[in-house]
Amino acid sequence: xxxxxxxxxxxxxxxxIWILVIAGLALYxxxxxxxxxPHISLLLGIVMFGMGMTLSIGDFKLILKQPxxxxxxxxxxxxxxxxxxxxxAKGFNLSPEVAIGVILVGSCPGGTASNVMTFLAKxxxxxxxxxxxxxxxxxPLLTPAIxxxxxxxxxxxSASDMFISVIKIVLIPIVLGIVVKLxxxxxxxxxIGVMPLISVIxxxxxxxxxxxxxxxxxxxxxxxxxxxVILHNGLGLLFGFLIAKALxxxxxxxxxxxxxxxMQNSGLGAALAVAHFxxxxxxxxxxxxxxxxxxxxxxxxxxSWKANKKxxxxxxxxxx
Numbered sequence: 438x439x440x441x442x443x444x445x446x447x448x449x450x451x452x453x454i455w456i457l458v459i460a461g462l463a464l465y466x467x468x469x470x471x472x473x474x475p476h477i478s479l480l481l482g483i484v485m486f487g488m489g490m491t492l493s494i495g496d497f498k499l500i501l502k503q504p505x506x507x508x509x510x511x512x513x514x515x516x517x518x519x520x521x522x523x524x525x526a527k528g529f530n531l532s533p534e535v536a537i538g539v540i541l542v543g544s545c546p547g548g549t550a551s552n553v554m555t556f557l558a559k560x561x562x563x564x565x566x567x568x569x570x571x572x573x574x575x576x577p578l579l580t581p582a583i584x585x586x587x588x589x590x591x592x593x594x595s596a597s598d599m600f601i602s603v604i605k606i607v608l609i610p611i612v613l614g615i616v617v618k619l620x621x622x623x624x625x626x627x628x629i630g631v632m633p634l635i636s637v638i639x640x641x642x643x644x645x646x647x648x649x650x651x652x653x654x655x656x657x658x659x660x661x662x663x664x665x666v667i668l669h670n671g672l673g674l675l676f677g678f679l680i681a682k683a684l685x686x687x688x689x690x691x692x693x694x695x696x697x698x699x700m701q702n703s704g705l706g707a708a709l710a711v712a713h714f715x716x717x718x719x720x721x722x723x724x725x726x727x728x729x730x731x732x733x734x735x736x737x738x739x740x741s742w743k744a745n746k747k748x749x750x751x752x753x754x755x756x757x
Contacts, residue, residue, distance in 0.1 A: 470649030487632035489614020546572035560692030674699030
């Protein structure tokens with residue numbers, strides 16, 4: 438079991454590389470991955486089940502201890518990214534399916550990868566975990582409502598159908614994960630150690646399915662979508678940081694909220710796009726999954742280096 442956990446840590450640490458490799462393979466030989474398409478919702482459900490198994494009451498105690506940080510993080514997640522998505526869709530005059538896809542990924546909750554990036558960046562990891570947990574639990578209500586509000590001018594959006602999908606894909610697996618953890622308690626520790634590896638494999642397969650299923654469209658419009666995704670992610674990171682700073686949260690909280698806002702649950706965006714719109718609508722989510730697993734580690738590495746440099750200065754000052 439320890440060997441599997443070590444493999445899981447290695448795969449998790451090199452997640453961006455695996456995403457890039459599988460995306461490249463799917464572009465080169467799409468027919469090898471299209472069979473995964475019908476199973477995207479199941480794969481994401483597995484990821485959410487694993488998240489449920491890791492949740493605890495302690496993840497929500499921060500609401501009482503640091504309500505300001507939690508409220509700022511949750512509101513920023515569901516306001517900043519959807520509005521940026523809408524502005525980018527209008528500004529770049531995106532086609533209806535691509536516009537829907539960009540707004541959809543912008544309306545999703547934070548991804549669990551943001552917790553790891555916040556930890557590496559020496560930010561407030563507890564705040565990141567709490568905000569991710571709350572936004573994920575709010576997603577069945579808020580994601581369909583926001584998409585309906587912002588995207589209906591492009592294509593018909595059924596908020597009720599999307600609500601049911603998010604319940605099935607997100608809420609039920611999370612609740613099942615929590616129930617399994619409560620029933621079996623310590624016996625689930627081994628399974629929890631394996632879940633990161635399973636989650637990485639599931640997300641990589643989702644990206645492969647979306648890229649393989651939309652290969653021609655990606656080659657046709659990929660550069661435009663990639664530019665929009667980079668802007669979306671970058672502006673999300675920037676505005677998340679600036680909002681937290683303007684509201685006078687401490688530096689560790691600013692880093693956590695920046696990463697939390699900028700990194701989305703792109704797997705959910707892809708699953709909802711395929712289920713309710715088209716494979717092309719899932720492309721922004723797939724590219725987002727590739728890109729934020731590059732930008733996130735880069736930003737986390739910079740902030741970690743900055744924190745280490747500050748620590749060394751303090752130590753040197755104490756020696757003097």
